[in-house]
Amino acid sequence: MQPQQGWRTHAEESLRHLAAVTLAGAASGVLIAGVGARLAMMLLAHVNPFAHGLVSDDGFVIGRLTFTGTVNLLAVGGLLGLLGGAVCTVLRGVMIGPRWFRVVSVSAGAAVVVGEMLLHTSGVDFVALEPAALSIALFIAIPGLYAATLTLLAERWLRPGAWFRRARLQRVAPLLLIWVLAFPLLPLLAGLALLWGARELLRRSDRGASSLDGAVLRWLPRTALAAVFCWSGARLASEAAVLI
Numbered sequence: 287m288q289p290q291q292g293w294r295t296h297a298e299e300s301l302r303h304l305a306a307v308t309l310a311g312a313a314s315g316v317l318i319a320g321v322g323a324r325l326a327m328m329l330l331a332h333v334n335p336f337a338h339g340l341v342s343d344d345g346f347v348i349g350r351l352t353f354t355g356t357v358n359l360l361a362v363g364g365l366l367g368l369l370g371g372a373v374c375t376v377l378r379g380v381m382i383g384p385r386w387f388r389v390v391s392v393s394a395g396a397a398v399v400v401g402e403m404l405l406h407t408s409g410v411d412f413v414a415l416e417p418a419a420l421s422i423a424l425f426i427a428i429p430g431l432y433a434a435t436l437t438l439l440a441e442r443w444l445r446p447g448a449w450f451r452r453a454r455l456q457r458v459a460p461l462l463l464i465w466v467l468a469f470p471l472l473p474l475l476a477g478l479a480l481l482w483g484a485r486e487l488l489r490r491s492d493r494g495a496s497s498l499d500g501a502v503l504r505w506l507p508r509t510a511l512a513a514v515f516c517w518s519g520a521r522l523a524s525e526a527a528v529l530i
Contacts, residue, residue: 298455300482305461306450307371307378312464320360321352334415337473343409365434368431368468370396372478374436380507385441395515397430398499400524404429407529418529426522443454488491 331338331349343467345353381388404425405412412421443450450458465475487506488494497503 296486296489301462302450302458303378303444303477305374306443306459307375307436307440308368309461310436310443311367311369311371311374312364313367314432314435314439315365315370316360316361318363318428318435320363320367322431323363324356324359326428329424330415330421333417333420337410337414340410340414343406348410348415365468365471367436368465368471369474370432370436370478371440372471372474374440375478376481377511378440378505380504380511382508388441389434389437393430393434395511396433397426398515398522399518400429401426402518402525405522405525406528407525412529417425418431422526422529481502513530 295507327346327348328351329341334348340348342348346359377392383391405422407413411425412418413423436452442448445451465472485498488498
C-alpha cells in the first residue's frame with residue numbers, strides 16, 4: 287500500500303510542476319517570443335525603410351503590421367514557449383548553484399544555442415537589414431530573456447506555499463489543457479509522460495534509485511549541455527564575424 291501511495295504522491299507533484307511550467311512557458315513565449323519578436327521586427331523595419339515590402343525569412347512582409355500576422359506570431363511564440371517549458375521540465379533537475387546562477391546559466395544557454403539556430407549568413411533578416419549587429423543582438427536577446435522569464439516564473443510558482451503547491455489538484459490540472467491547443471506538441475507531452483514513468487520505475491528499485499542518485503547520471507547531462515553551449519558559442523561567433 288505504501289509504494290502505491292508514493293506513486294500517487296510523485297504523480298501529483300509532477301502534475302503540479304508540469305502545470306506551472308506549462309503556464310510559465312506559454313505566457314513567456316507569447317510575451318517574449320511573440321510580442322518581443324514583433325517589437326524587434328518593427329525596430330528593424332524603422333531603421334531600414336528601404337527594406338519595406340521585402341519578405342523576411344519567416345514569411346512576414348517587412349514594414350507591414352497586420353492583425354493576422356501579429357496573431358500568427360503570438361501563436362508561434364506560444365508554441366515555442368511550450369516547447370521551452372518542456373525542455374525546462376526535463377532539465378530542471380540538472381540545474382546547480384544558487385538562484386541567480388541558475389537564471390544566468392539558463393538564460394545564457396538559451397541565448398547562445400537558440401541564437402545560433404536563428405542566425406544565418408544568407409537570406410534577408412541578417413544580410414539585407416542593417417546594422418547587422420542590431421539584428422544579431424535582438425535575436426540573441428529574445429531567447430535569453432524568454433529563458434530568464436520562464437525560469438523566474440516557474441521557480442516563483444513552485445516555491446513552498448505557492449498556489450501551484452497548495453491548491454487542490456482539480457484546480458491546477460486543467461491548466462494542462464493548454465497542450466490541447468498546441469496539439470502539434472502533444473507527442474512531446476507523451477514523451478515527457480514516458481520519461482516520468484521510466485524514472486519512477488527506476489526509482490522503485492534499489493539499483494535504479496542508486497543509479498538516479500549517482501554522480502554519472504547527475505553530471506553526464508550537465509557535461510553534454512556544456513559541450514552544446516561551447517559548440518553553439520563557437521558557431522555563433524563565427525557566423526556573427528562574417529555578418530558584421
